Amino acid sequence: MNFSELVSLIRQKLKSGLAVPIAVLALLGMVTIPMPPFLLDVFFTFNIVLSMVVLMVTIYAKRPLDFAIFPTVILLATLFRLSLNIASTRVILLEGHEGGAAAGKVIEAFGEFVIGGNYAVGLVVFAILVVINFVVITKGAGRVAEVSARFTLDSMPGKQMAIDADLNAGLITQQEAQQRRSEIATEAEFYGSMDGASKFVRGDAVAGILILFINLIGGFAIGVGQHGMPFGDAAQVYTILTLGDGLVAQIPALLLSTATAIIVTRVTGAERKDMGEQLQMQMFSNPKALGTTAAIVGIMGLIPGMPNLAFLSFAAIAGTGAYLIHRQQRLQPQQAEVAAAQEMEEEVPTSSELSWEDVQSVDILGLEVGYRLISMVDQSQNGQLLNRIKGVRRKVSQELGFLVPAVHIRDNLDLKPNQYRILLMGVSSGEGEVFPDRELAINPGQVFGEVSGMATKDPTFGLDAVWIAPSDQDQAQALGYTVVDASTVVATHVSQLIQDYAYELLGHDETQQLLDKLKQTSPKLVDELVPDKLSLATLVKVLQNLLREKVSIRDMRTIMETLTEHASRTQQPGELTIAVRAALGRSIVQEIVGGDGELKVITLDPSLEQILLQATQGAPEGQLAVEPSLAERLHKALKEQAEQVEISGQQAVLLVAPQIRAQLARLFRFSLPNLWVLAYSEVPENRQISVVANIGQGG
Structure with missing residues (x-):
C-alpha cells in the first residue's frame, strides 16, 4: 500500500465514523497493554504534532465557532496524553534500570538534550513549565471561559429579540433567522463546553505533577530495592527518564493550554478575520504607537551601559514601520480622489442639445x-x-x-x-x-x-x-x-x-400588473370586471383605500369577485371599499388577534353612534362633520381605553357601524396609530367578541 492509498483509507474511516471509536479503544489498549519503546516514540511524536496542529487551527480560525469541536478535541488529546503517561510510567518502572533509552529515544532526548543532563536544571525547567501552564495560562483560560459562558447565556434573550426584529423588518429571511438562532445556541453550548474543557486541562496539569513524583520515588525505590542499582546510578537514570517523560508531556500540554486561551479570548468582529489579520489591523494600523515606541527605545539605547546595538536596532525598525504606515495612510485618500476623478471624467458626457432625457423624473x-x-x-x-x-x-x-x-x-x-x-x-x-x-x-x-x-x-x-x-x-x-x-x-x-x-406607491401601472398576474389564473374574472363593469381608476382607488388602513391586497381574487358582485349597484370607491373589507374580514381580524384569539373591542354608545351617523349625511365622502368638542372628548376617551387594552397585551379595536368606520379611521389615523377601527360586518360569525369598554357622548 503506497502513501496515497493510506491517506484515502484514513479519509474513508473518518467519513464512516469509525475513527473516533477506534481511537478510544486504542487509548484503553495503551493503558492496559505494555508498549515497546518504539511505539512510545511514535505516539509521543504524534502527541506533539497534534498539539501544534490544534494550536495553528485556533490561530487561523475566523471565529471560535469555526472550531466548535475544540472542547471534544481537548478532551481526547488530554486522555491520549494521560494514557501515554501511564504507558511510559509502566516502561520506566519496569525497564528503567537498563538505561536512559529504555523508555524510547524521545524521552531520552528530552532528558539529555533539553536539560543538558543536569538534574537541577531539568527540575527547574519542569517547574517553570508547570507554573506557566497551571497558574498562568490554564487558570486564566478557565476564568475567561467561565465568564464567557455566563455572559453568553445572559445575552441570549437580547440576541433572540434582535433576530426577531430583523425578521419582522424584512432584513433577513426565515431561513437566515433560523441559521442565526442555531448559531446562538451553538455559541452557548460551545462556551459552556469550553468551561468544562478548561477543567480537563487544569486537571491534566495537576496529574503531570503527581506523575513526576510517582516516577521519581517509584523508580528510585525499584532501581535500588529490586535491581540492586547503586544510589547514584539509580538517581541519574530515573531522574533523566522522569524529567524527559515530564517534559515530553508538558510541552504538548502547554501548547493545548495556549490554544484554549487563544480561542476563548478571541473577539469576533463583523469582518471575521483570523488572528494575524486582526493583529495587523488593530496593533499596526496607528503609526503614532510605533513612532512613540521607537522614540522611547531609541532614548534608552543612547544611555551608556545599555545594550545600545539591540535597542537602537529595534528603534530603527519601529520607526521605519511607523513611517511606512503613515505614508500608506496618507496616500490612500489621494488614490481614492484620483480614482473618483477618473470615473467622473469618464462619466461626463459630451456637450449636445437638450432633450427630454435631460429632464429627470421624480423618484418614487x-x-x-x-x-x-x-x-x-x-x-x-x-x-x-x-x-x-x-x-x-x-x-x-x-x-x-x-x-x-x-x-x-x-x-x-x-x-x-x-x-x-x-x-x-x-x-x-x-x-x-x-x-x-x-x-x-x-x-x-x-x-x-x-x-x-x-x-x-x-x-x-x-x-x-x-x-x-x-x-x-x-x-x-x-x-x-x-x-x-x-x-x-x-x-x-x-x-x-x-x-x-x-397607498401612494400603488398606481395604475402597478394595478394593471396585478390584473395581468391574476389573469393567468382567473382570466374570466378579470375580463368581466375591467373595464366593462368598473374602470381601472376606480379599482386603483379601492385598492389604495385598503392599503391606507394597512389591509393587504394579496387576496386579489376575493377583491375582484366582491367588486364584480357590487359594481352593478354602485361605482363609489367608498361603498365598494366597505364591501371588500367585509369580504376580507377574516384576514383583517386574523392580522389583529391571530388565528383563534378572542377579539376585545371598544364600542360606542348607540346615541353617540347615531349622532355620528347623522354627521356623515350631507358631508363630502370620507369626512365627518362633528363639533370639535365632541371630537376631542371622543379622542380622549378612546386614547384612555386603548392604552388600558394595550397594557393587557391586546390590540385596541373600535367596533362601529360600517357607514362611519372609514371616517373614524381617517380621523384617528395619526393621533391613535395603534387603534384598529372595524365595522360590524367585518367580524366573522365564528369569532368570539368581548366588549371591554363602551364610550358615550360624555366620553
Missing part, C-alpha cells in the same frame, strides 16, 4: 445619505445597507401584495455627515442620524440597567435608545436592550415608511 422612493454614510451603501467597503433594503422590499411586497418600487440611493452634501433622508415622490417623509461605527441599543420598554453611550431616540418608533460601542453589545443585550447596527436602523425606517405610505 429615494434615500439620501451624508458623506460619512457612503460606506454603508458601498459594497466594496462591506456596506450592508443595499442588501438590507432589498430584503425590506421583498418582505413588504409579500405582505402588501404588490411589488414595491426600488429605492434610489444617492449622496447629498447638504445633509449632515451622519444624516439620512427618506424621500417619497421627491418629498422628505422621514430622516434620522446614524453612526456606522456604533450600535444602537433600543430600550423595548423594560431593561435591567443602563449602558454608556450617546442617548438618542429610535428614528422609526421614537423609543429611547443609546448609541454604544460595538464592544458593549453583549452587555447591552444581557441588560435587555435590542441592539442593531446602523444599516438595520435605516432599513427599518424605510420599511415603516413604505408600509405607512403604501
Whole structure:
C-alpha cells in the first residue's frame, strides 16, 4: 500500500465514523497493554504534532465557532496524553534500570538534550513549565471561559429579540433567522463546553505533577530495592527518564493550554478575520504607537551601559514601520480622489442639445445619505445597507401584495455627515442620524440597567435608545436592550415608511400588473370586471383605500369577485371599499388577534353612534362633520381605553357601524396609530367578541 492509498483509507474511516471509536479503544489498549519503546516514540511524536496542529487551527480560525469541536478535541488529546503517561510510567518502572533509552529515544532526548543532563536544571525547567501552564495560562483560560459562558447565556434573550426584529423588518429571511438562532445556541453550548474543557486541562496539569513524583520515588525505590542499582546510578537514570517523560508531556500540554486561551479570548468582529489579520489591523494600523515606541527605545539605547546595538536596532525598525504606515495612510485618500476623478471624467458626457432625457423624473422612493454614510451603501467597503433594503422590499411586497418600487440611493452634501433622508415622490417623509461605527441599543420598554453611550431616540418608533460601542453589545443585550447596527436602523425606517405610505406607491401601472398576474389564473374574472363593469381608476382607488388602513391586497381574487358582485349597484370607491373589507374580514381580524384569539373591542354608545351617523349625511365622502368638542372628548376617551387594552397585551379595536368606520379611521389615523377601527360586518360569525369598554357622548 503506497502513501496515497493510506491517506484515502484514513479519509474513508473518518467519513464512516469509525475513527473516533477506534481511537478510544486504542487509548484503553495503551493503558492496559505494555508498549515497546518504539511505539512510545511514535505516539509521543504524534502527541506533539497534534498539539501544534490544534494550536495553528485556533490561530487561523475566523471565529471560535469555526472550531466548535475544540472542547471534544481537548478532551481526547488530554486522555491520549494521560494514557501515554501511564504507558511510559509502566516502561520506566519496569525497564528503567537498563538505561536512559529504555523508555524510547524521545524521552531520552528530552532528558539529555533539553536539560543538558543536569538534574537541577531539568527540575527547574519542569517547574517553570508547570507554573506557566497551571497558574498562568490554564487558570486564566478557565476564568475567561467561565465568564464567557455566563455572559453568553445572559445575552441570549437580547440576541433572540434582535433576530426577531430583523425578521419582522424584512432584513433577513426565515431561513437566515433560523441559521442565526442555531448559531446562538451553538455559541452557548460551545462556551459552556469550553468551561468544562478548561477543567480537563487544569486537571491534566495537576496529574503531570503527581506523575513526576510517582516516577521519581517509584523508580528510585525499584532501581535500588529490586535491581540492586547503586544510589547514584539509580538517581541519574530515573531522574533523566522522569524529567524527559515530564517534559515530553508538558510541552504538548502547554501548547493545548495556549490554544484554549487563544480561542476563548478571541473577539469576533463583523469582518471575521483570523488572528494575524486582526493583529495587523488593530496593533499596526496607528503609526503614532510605533513612532512613540521607537522614540522611547531609541532614548534608552543612547544611555551608556545599555545594550545600545539591540535597542537602537529595534528603534530603527519601529520607526521605519511607523513611517511606512503613515505614508500608506496618507496616500490612500489621494488614490481614492484620483480614482473618483477618473470615473467622473469618464462619466461626463459630451456637450449636445437638450432633450427630454435631460429632464429627470421624480423618484418614487429615494434615500439620501451624508458623506460619512457612503460606506454603508458601498459594497466594496462591506456596506450592508443595499442588501438590507432589498430584503425590506421583498418582505413588504409579500405582505402588501404588490411589488414595491426600488429605492434610489444617492449622496447629498447638504445633509449632515451622519444624516439620512427618506424621500417619497421627491418629498422628505422621514430622516434620522446614524453612526456606522456604533450600535444602537433600543430600550423595548423594560431593561435591567443602563449602558454608556450617546442617548438618542429610535428614528422609526421614537423609543429611547443609546448609541454604544460595538464592544458593549453583549452587555447591552444581557441588560435587555435590542441592539442593531446602523444599516438595520435605516432599513427599518424605510420599511415603516413604505408600509405607512403604501397607498401612494400603488398606481395604475402597478394595478394593471396585478390584473395581468391574476389573469393567468382567473382570466374570466378579470375580463368581466375591467373595464366593462368598473374602470381601472376606480379599482386603483379601492385598492389604495385598503392599503391606507394597512389591509393587504394579496387576496386579489376575493377583491375582484366582491367588486364584480357590487359594481352593478354602485361605482363609489367608498361603498365598494366597505364591501371588500367585509369580504376580507377574516384576514383583517386574523392580522389583529391571530388565528383563534378572542377579539376585545371598544364600542360606542348607540346615541353617540347615531349622532355620528347623522354627521356623515350631507358631508363630502370620507369626512365627518362633528363639533370639535365632541371630537376631542371622543379622542380622549378612546386614547384612555386603548392604552388600558394595550397594557393587557391586546390590540385596541373600535367596533362601529360600517357607514362611519372609514371616517373614524381617517380621523384617528395619526393621533391613535395603534387603534384598529372595524365595522360590524367585518367580524366573522365564528369569532368570539368581548366588549371591554363602551364610550358615550360624555366620553
